Amino acid sequence: xxxxxxxxxxxxxTHLVHQYKHDPRxxxxxxxxVTALGxxxxxxxxxxxxxxxxxxxNLAVAVIPVKGKLNLKRAAKAAGGKKAEMANPDIAQxxxxxxxxxxxxxxxxxxxxxxxxxxxxxxAMICVSAGKRGLEIELSPKDLAALTRGEFSDICDx
Numbered sequence: 535x536x537x538x539x540x541x542x543x544x545x546x547x548t549h550l551v552h553q554y555k556h557d558p559r560x561x562x563x564x565x566x567x568v569t570a571l572g573x574x575x576x577x578x579x580x581x582x583x584x585x586x587x588x589x590x591x592n593l594a595v596a597v598i599p600v601k602g603k604l605n606l607k608r609a610a611k612a613a614g615g616k617k618a619e620m621a622n623p624d625i626a627q628x629x630x631x632x633x634x635x636x637x638x639x640x641x642x643x644x645x646x647x648x649x650x651x652x653x654x655x656x657x658a659m660i661c662v663s664a665g666k667r668g669l670e671i672e673l674s675p676k677d678l679a680a681l682t683r684g685e686f687s688d689i690c691d692x
Contacts, residue, residue, distance in 0.1 A: 536665030537631065537641030541681060542673060549673040552661065556635075556668030563635040563663075564600030567670055571661065575601050578661050578670075579654065581637045583626040583646075586615035593621055593629055595648040597639050597662060597678070602651060602690040612649045612687040638665040639682050648684035650675065655686055 535543075542549045554570035556563075564580040571578065582596045582604055594613045596604050610618035623634055631643040639648055639662055654660050654675035662678065664671035678684065 536638065536669065538638035538663070538665040538671055539641075541641040542671060542677075545681060547673055547677045547681065549671050549677075550659075551664060552670040552672060554668050562600070563667060567661065568600060570668075571670065573661065575599065576653065577657050577659065579651070581639045581663055583621035583630070583637070584609055584613075584618045585621045585625075586610060586613055586618055588617065588619075590622055590625055591629075593625070593646050594618075595639050595642075595646050595682070595684075596689055597648065597650040597654070597684070598690050599651060599653055602653075605689055605691045608687070609649060609689045612685065612689055613647055632663070632665050633667065636663055636666045636669070638663040638671070639678065639684070640671065641665060645683060648679075648682040649687045649689050650679055650682075650684045651690050652686045652688050653690075654678070
């Protein structure tokens, strides 16, 4: 079990766990999950970390559709910052306790401000990383927001 799955169990959140064999040669963790799970891409979300105002450790989490592109200006605005940039991968791994490609918005070492793309609300259930490459957790967007204290926001380019 991962911290993400343990959190969902502890809080008695309805969820499903999906496991598949991760192919390290695949160019996109998120698109690999779409193919492996056979679910529409609109239901699979990726977790990205960004830092605010040129402060490498001032981090926030973006949960966006796998085919989406994070709009850093909108992300900064949602997080109350002036500027955002993608977080340093080493810092992201250290702060969350997860490896790249397996970073879950759930069960991170410390709770970071979390912003979930508003399109998640169009789905009854979405999948996010469960904390390992090849492991996804499926839950309702509202449960994800409750567990992460996340906000729904328009943080992607159209």
